[in-house]
Structure formats: C-alpha cells, structure tokens
Amino acid sequence: MGEPSNLSELHMDALREISNIGLGHAATSLAEMLDSKIGIGVPQTDFISFEKVIEIIGGYEELVSCVSLKLEGDIKGIVLYIFNETSTYSLVDMLMGLEDGTTSELDDIATSTINEIGNILTGSFISAIGNFTNLKVFPSTPIFAFDMLAAVFTSLIIVSDQPEGDNVLIIETEIFRDDKKVNGYFFLLSEPASIKKLFVALGIDA
Amino acid sequence: MQPANNIEDIHIGIGEYKVARSPGRLVTLGLGSCVGVSLWDPLSKIGGLLHVMLPNSRDFTKINKKEKYADLGIPLIVKDMVRQGADRNRLQAKLVGGAQMFTGVDKKQLFNIGERNVEVSRKVLKELSIHIVSEDVGGNKGRTMYLNLATGEVLIKTLGKNLKVI
Numbered sequence: 001m002g003e004p005s006n007l008s009e010l011h012m013d014a015l016r017e018i019s020n021i022g023l024g025h026a027a028t029s030l031a032e033m034l035d036s037k038i039g040i041g042v043p044q045t046d047f048i049s050f051e052k053v054i055e056i057i058g059g060y061e062e063l064v065s066c067v068s069l070k071l072e073g074d075i076k077g078i079v080l081y082i083f084n085e086t087s088t089y090s091l092v093d094m095l096m097g098l099e100d101g102t103t104s105e106l107d108d109i110a111t112s113t114i115n116e117i118g119n120i121l122t123g124s125f126i127s128a129i130g131n132f133t134n135l136k137v138f139p140s141t142p143i144f145a146f147d148m149l150a151a152v153f154t155s156l157i158i159v160s161d162q163p164e165g166d167n168v169l170i171i172e173t174e175i176f177r178d179d180k181k182v183n184g185y186f187f188l189l190s191e192p193a194s195i196k197k198l199f200v201a202l203g204i205d206a
Numbered sequence: 207m208q209p210a211n212n213i214e215d216i217h218i219g220i221g222e223y224k225v226a227r228s229p230g231r232l233v234t235l236g237l238g239s240c241v242g243v244s245l246w247d248p249l250s251k252i253g254g255l256l257h258v259m260l261p262n263s264r265d266f267t268k269i270n271k272k273e274k275y276a277d278l279g280i281p282l283i284v285k286d287m288v289r290q291g292a293d294r295n296r297l298q299a300k301l302v303g304g305a306q307m308f309t310g311v312d313k314k315q316l317f318n319i320g321e322r323n324v325e326v327s328r329k330v331l332k333e334l335s336i337h338i339v340s341e342d343v344g345g346n347k348g349r350t351m352y353l354n355l356a357t358g359e360v361l362i363k364t365l366g367k368n369l370k371v372i
Contacts, residue, residue: 150235
C-alpha cells in the first residue's frame with residue numbers, strides 16, 4: 001500500500017470509523033448466528049511494515065491460523081484474518097459453544113468454522129462500506145492456512161499484486177462472547193488507487 | 207557487505223540476501239511460497255543466502271528491490287560472493303521452500319507462485335552454470351532454513367515435523 005505517510009489523521013480517523021462500523025455489523029451477525037451476546041473491542045488501526053506485523057503477532061515461526069479473501073469490484077485487494085494458536089482454539093470453542101479449552105487441534109469442522117468467521121467479518125465490512133459510499137465490492141470464497149506466520153503472511157502478500165508495497169493496514173481487535181475473549185488481527189492489502197477511491201467516496205480528499 | 211566475523215546466526219529478511227564467511231550460520235525464517243537459495247563455496251567457505259519472493263521481475267513495471275525476484279536476485283548474490291572471494295565455478299546451490307500454504311485455492315487462480323519461484327530459480331542457476339546439489343521444495347508446509355558456513359549443510363525446520371538436513 002503505497003505511501004501511508006501521505007495519510008493524515010483525518011484519513012486514519014475515517015479508516016478507524018469504517019473499521020468500527022464494519023466490526024459492529026460483524027458482531028451483530030455473529031450474535032444472531034450464535035444466539036448469544038457478542039462484543040467487539042475498539043479496533044486499533046495503523047499502517048505498518050510487514051516486519052512489524054510479524055513482530056506484533058508473535059514472530060516468524062509462530063503457529064497461526066489465517067483466512068483470506070480476495071476483493072474485486074470498486075476496491076481491489078485482499079483481506080486476511082490471523083489468530084495465534086491459542087486464540088484459534090478458543091475461537092472454535094466460542095463459535096461452537098464448547099467449553100473453553102476443548103479444542104486442541106484443527107479438524108475439518110474447526111477449519112470451516114474459522115473460514116465462516118472470515119466470510120461473516122468480510123461481508124459485514126463490505127456492507128458497512130457499501131452503506132456509506134455506494135462502492136460495490138465482491139469477496140471471493142475464503143482460503144485457509146494453519147502454519148508459520150511468516151510463511152503464511154508473505155505467501156499472501158505475494159498474490160496481493162503489491163510486491164513493492166511495504167506497508168499494510170492492520171486492524172487489531174478482540175471478540176468477546178459472554179466473559180470469554182479472543183484476540184484477532186485483521187489486515188487489508190489494497191492498491192493505492194482503491195484506497196483513494198474509498199477516501200473520495202467518504203468525502204475526504206485523497 | 208562485509209563478511210561476518212562472529213559465530214552468531216545472521217538473519218536474512220524477506221526479499222533480501224546476505225553473504226558471509228565461515229564460521230556461523232545464515233538463517234531465513236518462515237519460507238512459504240518464497241524460496242531460499244543458498245550458495246556455498248567449499249574451499250573459501252563463503253556462503254550466501256537469498257530469500258526469493260517472486261519469480262520474474264518482468265511481470266512488474268516498478269522494481270524497488272532486485273533481491274525480491276529470482277531472475278535479478280540470483281545474479282546479484284553470485285556477483286557479490288565472487289567479489290568477496292568465492293569461486294563461481296565451485297558454488298553449490300540448494301533450494302528450499304516454494305510451498306502452497308493455502309487450502310481452498312481455486313486452481314484457475316494460478317495461485318501457485320511457489321512452484322514458479324522454484325522453476326525460475328532452477329532456470330537462472332542453470333544459465334549461470336551453478337550446480338544444484340540438493341532441494342527440499344513444494345508441499346504445503348512453511349520452512350525455516352539454516353546454512354552452516356563451515357560445512358555447507360542446510361538444516362530445515364518445519365512445524366510438527368523432525369529437523370531435516372540436506
């Protein structure tokens with residue numbers, strides 16, 4: 001993502017607001033699906049380097065799960081969701097209504113559960129952006145990996161068609177169900193033209 | 207770039223390379239679809255490790271960092287090694303990585319960059335008449351690789367599996 005230094009505080013505020021609204025929608029969808037109270041923490045939004053991303057999540061060889069969807073339409077790019085090993089298992093327990101600590105490995109059902117989270121979060125974000133801006137965005141079906149963070153993350157950066165971009169938009173948040181909490185990271189990698197389109201649609205000079 | 211004199215592990219970041227002389231190890235962590243190309247001269251014990259992200263620079267219009275691409279990065283590291291005293295004709299190459307990390311990938315998306323990274327790395331090495339002595343490529347697991355500058359051995363670490371030496 002081109003030159004994040006060109007983004008003012010106003011731009012970052014707009015992205016934060018969109019993230020907040022998007023995650024709010026996501027919480028509502030999840031709550032309906034699970035018939036239970038779902039909370040989502042205030043998202044932290046920032047543009048950071050790939051190395052910084054790896055450091056924040058826990059290191060190059062950290063075992064993580066990752067769901068990614070490709071975006072087509074007015075905004076082109078990829079979104080990805082990353083959960084570390086412990087959060088992955090807690091998330092599965094939370095979503096499947098199991099006692100925390102039940103899940104300790106990933107089977108097909110657990111994998112589809114995490115993929116479904118990617119679908120719901122992305123769908124909610126896209127509809128939030130759509131409601132605000134009339135931009136049309138179409139997500140692909142999710143792809144999934146459970147392995148070393150650096151291996152997973154760089155493999156995705158490569159297919160984002162932005163090999164020379166060195167920064168990504170990171171949104172870090174927490175998902176709560178009752179008193180249980182799971183940490184997750186959400187990333188958007190997009191081309192500068194798409195980001196510009198988003199700001200223009202929001203009424204901010206890009 | 208100066209050869210390192212200490213015996214610490216020298217880390218190579220994504221889309222970078224480093225050259226050093228024995229003793230010590232060159233390390234790159236978490237290769238997915240990326241390919242680690244290690245080169246080693248058994249006589250001078252000078253080694254180099256390149257972390258390739260993409261096969262061809264020709265697929266892109268703007269190139270900031272040549273080291274990211276197999277077609278530009280491999281000639282660059284070879285030149286640097288020779289400049290530091292390695293003999294080009296003695297260089298032994300090893301290739302590690304090039305995995306397909308994701309499931310649910312549509313075959314039509316041509317997502318398998320890993321395979322292409324391996325293919326182009328092989329081709330560029332062949333054009334430079336550099337012999338590939340061993341490989342651990344493909345599959346669907348991430349890999350960390352260590353090049354031992356004293357022995358030329360490459361140690362490979364994969365989550366949930368035993369260490370492997372090639």
